[in-house]
Amino acid sequence: MATSTDQQSGRAGALAPRLPVPFFDLKAQFDGIREDLLDALAGVAESTQYALGPEVEAFEAAFADFVGARHCVGVNSGTSALHLALICAGVGPGDEVITVPMTFIATTWAISYAGANPVFADVDPVSYTMDPRQVERLITRRTKAILPVHLYGQPADLGPLLEIGSRHGIPVIEDAAQAHGAGYEGRGAGTLGLCGCFSFYPGKNLGALGEAGAVVTDDTRVADRLRALRDHAQSKRYHHDELGFNYRMDAIQGAALAVKLRRLDSWTEARRRLASRYLQALGDLPMQPPAEATGRRHVWHLFVALHPKRDLIRQKLEERGVQTALHYPIPVHLQKAYAHLGHRPGDFPVSEQIGRECLSLPLFPEMTAEQQDAVIAAVREVVPEISRARDTIDE
Ligand SMILES: Cc1ncc(COP(=O)(O)O)c(C=O)c1O
Structure with a gap:
């Protein structure tokens, strides 16, 4: 993730002797989609449905289809996506989750928010993603999930990780925050584990106009629980079956993401x-x-x-x-x-x-x-x- 300074400064200093090259350029992206984006935003403003609603549902359907998952549940950040996915994997206080130390720290925040501890496997020196050879010896009675990170946009070596997970009855949750549209042996990153977690932070390959994230899953029960958890754990209005969260996606983000997903x-x-x-x-x-x-x-x-x-x-x-x-x-x-x-x-x-x-x-x-x-x-x-x-x- 770029720092906010990187994002704000945008372009390199005026003293630069040659063509200045910014680290990335969200203004150039905006200029290429200005009309469509502004139309979509105006539509949300007119609709007065500002949190969840049809724009978010339309984006969820399109993104599920894009990655090749049955369900997509939109939330308010990639960190929230990871937190809810870990809860659905059964991670709770005192548990352990195996992940990597080379990642953006939100990966381990989510583990800590669930009350669990991260247990680290180093990354391999070629792909910089979780080295499956290190994972098995880290498994204990308390291990509740394996959380590889698709670092820099490259999927982790999911084949052996899923095999280890299934042998021990431990779900794999994919941190796909940096890997929209990436693939592992022909399948979409985020769709091989129990859940795949995406960030739509503005500088990501698919970025919102603010904070947003999503969890994808093929498991209908998990999807139903995710939908409840992000909305104060309401199974129906004012019925709260467990500890819930306000992790809803804004309609404006759903609308903007749908426009960008097409590109x-x-x-x-x-x-x-x-x-x-x-x-x-x-x-x-x-x-x-x-x-x-x-x-x-x-x-x-x-x-x-x-x-x-x-x-x-x-x-x-x-x-x-x-x-x-x-x-x-x-x-x-x-x-x-x-x-x-x-x-x-x-x-x-x-x-x-x-x-x-x-x-x-x-x-x-x-x-x-x-x-x-x-x-x-x-x-x-x-x-x-x-x-x-x-x-x-x-x-
Ligand atoms: C690997 C990784 N995991 C998780 C996150 C958290 O996403 P967000 O910033 O949307 O909460 C990010 C994004 O910064 C990330 O790069």
């Missing part, structure tokens, strides 16, 4: 083209490029390369007008909020290496060839020079 396939194709061009143009440089694992369809929410001198590269790119970001510099197990879990540096080496070395380059569907050329030229200028300097120091 998502073409936006994803643009992301995939840009990523493959970066891979071709930068593949020979001494930095570790991201990779699309066999059998997985990556939707390139983020293009993250690794280099030990990441901070210096970032600074030099900024001087050349190229805005970059970090996803994520501090893995969750080393966050102060989780100090009580007692982890130390060295516990999850792959996640820690990503934290130290990750650098996200600009990649968004509206990015022009000139903008991408400017990034490629700047990276090709900066990285070899900085890498040579490192070799000299190391010697």
Whole structure:
């Protein structure tokens, strides 16, 4: 997730000597869909139905169809989606949920909101997603769910994770917050586990005009419970069968998301083209490029390369007008909020290496060839020079 500073600043500084390239550009996206979006918003304003309602239902049906799930339940954020999905998986106080330390912290917030503790499996060094080989030994009597994260837009290795889960009777909940339209062996990310949880935060591949999220599932009973839970756990009006939440999706978000969903396939194709061009143009440089694992369809929410001198590269790119970001510099197990879990540096080496070395380059569907050329030229200028300097120091 980009920081709010990244989102607000939008474009790089005026002193930049070359074509400035923002990390992403929501204004360019808005300009491409202005008429349709404003019409949809006006329709909601006229309707006076502002929370849930027909606009949200229409979006839910369209998104379920898009990912290939039977049900979609719209909520007010990706974090809420994860929280409700975990409750439906039976996660409660004192339980454990296996997840990864290299993620945005909302993944583990949701576990904590359910009263459970995160138990970490490191990510694998190629896909940066949950390493299934680490999972089985972490399972205890208290394990109630496995929560892989489809990091940067690439699905985790769901086959072995589902197999381990089914052998132990433990559901898999997919954190698909960054993976709209991604795929695993031909199936839509989010549809293989008990539930798939999506975020529609504005900078996501499918972003609302504010906060929104959704859970998808094939299980009708789970879907019914999700619908109740997001709306104060009402089975019918003023009948509250369990602890509920106000996690409803706004109508305005449903309407905006429906407009954007119609463009998502073409936006994803643009992301995939840009990523493959970066891979071709930068593949020979001494930095570790991201990779699309066999059998997985990556939707390139983020293009993250690794280099030990990441901070210096970032600074030099900024001087050349190229805005970059970090996803994520501090893995969750080393966050102060989780100090009580007692982890130390060295516990999850792959996640820690990503934290130290990750650098996200600009990649968004509206990015022009000139903008991408400017990034490629700047990276090709900066990285070899900085890498040579490192070799000299190391010697
Ligand atoms: C991996 C991951 N999980 C969960 C979330 C939470 O989504 P939201 O910000 O919509 O609550 C995000 C989004 O920022 C995310 O990137």
